Amino acid sequence: MLSDLHNHSIFSDGINTCEELIEQAISLGLQRIGLVDHVWRNSEWALDFIETTNRLKEKYEGIIQVVSGLEAKALTCTGEIDLNDKWRDKVDYILGAIHRIPSSSNQFYSKSDKLPDRSKVYEDWMSTIQGLLKNDMVDIVAHPAAELIQYQIPLDDETIKMLCHLGKASGKVFEVNVKYKVPVQAYLDQLIANGIPLSIGSDSHSTAQQKLYIKDIIAMHKRLASCNLI
Ligand SMILES: [Zn+2]
Numbered sequence: 001m002l003s004d005l006h007n008h009s010i011f012s013d014g015i016n017t018c019e020e021l022i023e024q025a026i027s028l029g030l031q032r033i034g035l036v037d038h039v040w041r042n043s044e045w046a047l048d049f050i051e052t053t054n055r056l057k058e059k060y061e062g063i064i065q066v067v068s069g070l071e072a073k074a075l076t077c078t079g080e081i082d083l084n085d086k087w088r089d090k091v092d093y094i095l096g097a098i099h100r101i102p103s104s105s106n107q108f109y110s111k112s113d114k115l116p117d118r119s120k121v122y123e124d125w126m127s128t129i130q131g132l133l134k135n136d137m138v139d140i141v142a143h144p145a146a147e148l149i150q151y152q153i154p155l156d157d158e159t160i161k162m163l164c165h166l167g168k169a170s171g172k173v174f175e176v177n178v179k180y181k182v183p184v185q186a187y188l189d190q191l192i193a194n195g196i197p198l199s200i201g202s203d204s205h206s207t208a209q210q211k212l213y214i215k216d217i218i219a220m221h222k223r224l225a226s227c228n229l230i
Pocket residue numbers: 071097099142143
């Protein structure tokens with residue numbers, strides 16, 4: 001099913017409404033759209049988002065399948081996420097993301113850090129991703145390992161093997177994110193070889209971005225046609 005399972009609306013940092021994103025998805029020929037917004041534990045809009053997406057699921061039934069999710073970031077190296085668990089079962093899926101890498105000594109590594117110790121960043125990242133894979137609240141690992149790119153930390157074969165092993169045991173879905181072009185080829189190849197379930201998302205924050213990424217979404221569906229796509 002031609003799907004884009006990662007689109008942000010005005011509920012968080014997108015610039016279009018959920019309905020505008022759905023209308024654009026229909027005109028682009030998508031069969032399923034995932035409405036996802038960045039959430040924090042105390043986000044006051046979360047219940048409104050859930051109500052809105054439920055209403056839109058009904059409104060567009062038979063035209064396009066609408067699914068809903070929340071994207072929550074890792075807060076700690078143990079993989080705890082920024083999500084209120086009472087929303088957990090009110091959406092179709094939770095995207096667990098590493099945005100800033102949590103640090104075991106400070107709160108997070110930051111882009112403005114001067115020359116952070118890359119081996120320490122890597123160690124804390126490994127611990128965080130392992131924690132996310134063990135976290136029952138997470139269904140989909142968002143943009144896998146995109147957060148390492150800014151530190152120019154490559155994924156070696158041994159790490160990829162280990163992540164696939166843990167990924168398979170966890171039963172979690174890994175996102176193929178066409179905006180950030182992750183997972184990198186070697187990682188994606190191993191996820192496929194291990195039969196790990198995959199989702200495809202654009203991480204669009206507007207209808208203009210949906211249009212921009214639709215070619216990549218279609219191309220990725222063709223490429224992964226024989227894979228374990230959700
Ligand atoms: Zn994200």
